[in-house]
Amino acid sequence: MIIEAIKKINPNAQVTVKGDDINTCEIEWYNGTTPISKADIQAQFPAVEFDMAMEDLRNKRDRLIAETDYLALSDQTLSSEMSTYRQALRDITNEITTVEQANNVTWPTKP
Numbered sequence: 001m002i003i004e005a006i007k008k009i010n011p012n013a014q015v016t017v018k019g020d021d022i023n024t025c026e027i028e029w030y031n032g033t034t035p036i037s038k039a040d041i042q043a044q045f046p047a048v049e050f051d052m053a054m055e056d057l058r059n060k061r062d063r064l065i066a067e068t069d070y071l072a073l074s075d076q077t078l079s080s081e082m083s084t085y086r087q088a089l090r091d092i093t094n095e096i097t098t099v100e101q102a103n104n105v106t107w108p109t110k111p
Helices: 002-009 038-043 045-067 080-091 099-103
Strands: 015-018 026-029
Touching: 002 015, 002 038, 002 045, 038 045, 045 080, 045 099
Parallel strands: none
Antiparallel strands: 015 026
């Protein structure tokens, strides 16, 4: 998570991190990358956690949509229930603003 937090501040940072604890890890900066304070890195942890939760949510959503893609082909007739289900999956990320919301999504029931 430390590297991800650094990349939120400076996407072009060239850095290595040894260790997982921000308080005890060793951070080495390369090729003129301006060092970032550990406090500033740690301040990005909530944003990184949210990004990770949303990525997990989108991956599951995409997998569920893909499971029904064959029903949406031009030679198939998509039922209104399946259409509603697929739309609910596409909309599942709307208005999610916290890790808790992302981790506690109520998934629509597949018809």
